[in-house]
Amino acid sequence: MSKFFCNKLFRFLSIFLFLNSFISPVRSSSALAAWALKNNGVLELRTKSNTKLKAYFKRANNLYGDRFWVDFPGELQNPRTLKGNGPIKEIRLGKPIKGKTRLVIEFNEKSDLKPLTWRMIGLDENRWRIKLFSSKLPFNTIGEGLVGKGIKNINENKNSIYLKNSNHDYFQLPDVKQNKFSVIIDPGHGGIDPGAIGIGGIRETDVVLEVSKIVKKLLSEKGVKVRLTRKNEVYLDLPPRVSFANKTDADIFVSIHANASRGKRRDINGLETFYYKGWRGRFLAKRIQKQILKVSPGSPDRGVKQSRFYVIKNTKMPAVLVEIGFLTGRIDARRLEKTAHRKRIAYAIAKGIIEYLSKVG
Numbered sequence: 001m002s003k004f005f006c007n008k009l010f011r012f013l014s015i016f017l018f019l020n021s022f023i024s025p026v027r028s029s030s031a032l033a034a035w036a037l038k039n040n041g042v043l044e045l046r047t048k049s050n051t052k053l054k055a056y057f058k059r060a061n062n063l064y065g066d067r068f069w070v071d072f073p074g075e076l077q078n079p080r081t082l083k084g085n086g087p088i089k090e091i092r093l094g095k096p097i098k099g100k101t102r103l104v105i106e107f108n109e110k111s112d113l114k115p116l117t118w119r120m121i122g123l124d125e126n127r128w129r130i131k132l133f134s135s136k137l138p139f140n141t142i143g144e145g146l147v148g149k150g151i152k153n154i155n156e157n158k159n160s161i162y163l164k165n166s167n168h169d170y171f172q173l174p175d176v177k178q179n180k181f182s183v184i185i186d187p188g189h190g191g192i193d194p195g196a197i198g199i200g201g202i203r204e205t206d207v208v209l210e211v212s213k214i215v216k217k218l219l220s221e222k223g224v225k226v227r228l229t230r231k232n233e234v235y236l237d238l239p240p241r242v243s244f245a246n247k248t249d250a251d252i253f254v255s256i257h258a259n260a261s262r263g264k265r266r267d268i269n270g271l272e273t274f275y276y277k278g279w280r281g282r283f284l285a286k287r288i289q290k291q292i293l294k295v296s297p298g299s300p301d302r303g304v305k306q307s308r309f310y311v312i313k314n315t316k317m318p319a320v321l322v323e324i325g326f327l328t329g330r331i332d333a334r335r336l337e338k339t340a341h342r343k344r345i346a347y348a349i350a351k352g353i354i355e356y357l358s359k360v361g
């Protein structure tokens with residue numbers, strides 16, 4: 001706690017105004033796309049273009065340590081707290097009021113901060129940096145999503161490398177009428193929303209993005225048109241995923257997720273596939289569930305179930321949401337960690353989709 005109980009609210013950082021700062025009409029989606037507090041004490045932010053930020057600092061009181069926070073337009077999906085290290089007690093992402101996102105950095109007691117010297121610098125129209133503490137303090141970088149430029153290439157390259165080495169026989173899918181079908185694949189979460197975090201820090205967003213890209217590649221090779229709702233590590237709210245799909249004439253929508261159990265129980269493993277209603281959705285869910293179980297021996301069949309998840313409820317085409325295993329489960333996490341298994345799961349989802357398209361059309 002600070003020696004001087006100085007509770008004055010510093011609004012020492014100005015508001016960044018841009019004349020064309022028209023915020024996206026999707027009111028609910030957070031303008032914060034990625035952030036990282038680096039080991040040199042610099043906080044880096046990536047936002048939507050031309051976002052107005054407001055930054056604040058408050059000295060410690062008897063409840064909290066020194067706090068620095070930034071408010072962003074748009075509402076956060078998953079409020080959460082990340083444990084700090086070194087001079088940082090914790091980092092919280094929340095929604096202080098409806099329609100806002102707040103990133104709070106709370107410092108430990110006795111942090112010797114000089115907030116009046118801090119300056120938020122805009123690097124370009126969507127990137128920001130501010131130095132919060134000395135690089136002499138030992139600190140391990142914490143962050144979510146990619147803050148730098150050139151974010152598009154990273155995952156792309158990784159995928160093209162391992163796909164070249166794939167065992168081709170294994171990926172022999174049944175044929176389906178060429179250039180007739182169109183599919184939307186929706187990799188869950190992304191950017192500042194990592195989804196489930198499992199054993200050893202394995203993140204849902206990474207797993208499902210990789211799997212989704214392989215599904216796309218496999219289906220494309222069979223002459224099925226595939227569109228992904230996100231192609232890289234970006235945050236994407238649920239409504240834009242649905243409106244993107246509904247603007248197309250796609251035959252089906254498949255959202256790919258991985259599970260986490262309450263209390264991170266390692267004994268809970270298994271696969272499940274959800275549909276909202278209608279025999280087509282149910283049929284698609286059954287085909288996919290059957291195929292993913294085949295490549296996941298020993299992992300329980302949690303079944304095909306009805307659910308009202310936003311993305312499958314509001315899409316106009318038959319839609320399913322598949323949970324490819326528990327990242328908190330001993331059996332599933334060990335597998336989903338490996339590219340070889342992600343490829344098998346992707347193959348299984350693609351096979352289920354092709355079976356559906358061949359039979360239902």
Ligand SMILES: [Zn+2]
Pocket residue numbers: 188189195196204257258
């Ligand atoms: Zn998920």
